[in-house]
Amino acid sequence: SYELTQPPSVSVSPGQTARITCSGDALPKQYAYWYQQKPGQAPVLVIYKDSERPSGIPERFSGSSSGTTVTLTISGVQAEDEADYYCQSADSSGTYLVFGGGTKLTVL
């Protein structure tokens, strides 16, 4: 079955830049999406179609894609950005959706 691979954890100090990667063989063919999830809450979409930002999401959130890896970048990290982040995409046929294992972002 198709898998997306994320690092389990990323730590940054406030004001620094956090980069969270997601790797998958079908990513050159399928868009990636990023969700932020805080404890006890439902996930919130922060990036769609690799690099598009939904309305209401701060400009410090951005996304990029290169080959089989997509990256979520949070510039000028704030304490409120501490959360779990999940990438999501589809298999090469687009039929089956999949989530990465999630990355816990810690703001030191």
Next chain:
Amino acid sequence: QVQLQESGPGLVKPSQTLSLTCTVSGGSISSGSYYWSWIRQPAGKGLEWIGRIYTSGSTNYNPSLKSRVTISVDTSKNQFSLKLSSVTAADTAVYYCARAGYSSRAFDYWGQGTLVTVSS
């Protein structure tokens, strides 16, 4: 403002069938521009996509769950439902319903989630 709300038993016995319903408000489930998914999350673990249904009734299921899952839609009630058969303790999780647009293909609206525990 679209809202999704999961409902159903919070406790299911092993080997029985888990049944949940997602009620959509603030928009029509049959608008044709969206598909509707179920996603689950065991405590302390990541998100797992269960499956989706289009307003046409067409479905796609996670291959790992396909033999046990049925997702259906009731446009008259603006609801869609999940049935997961032969449950075990491994199916204990928070279950979310979510909406994705045909264009964006992003899950833009989620329910708050409902905890289902499988235990005798």
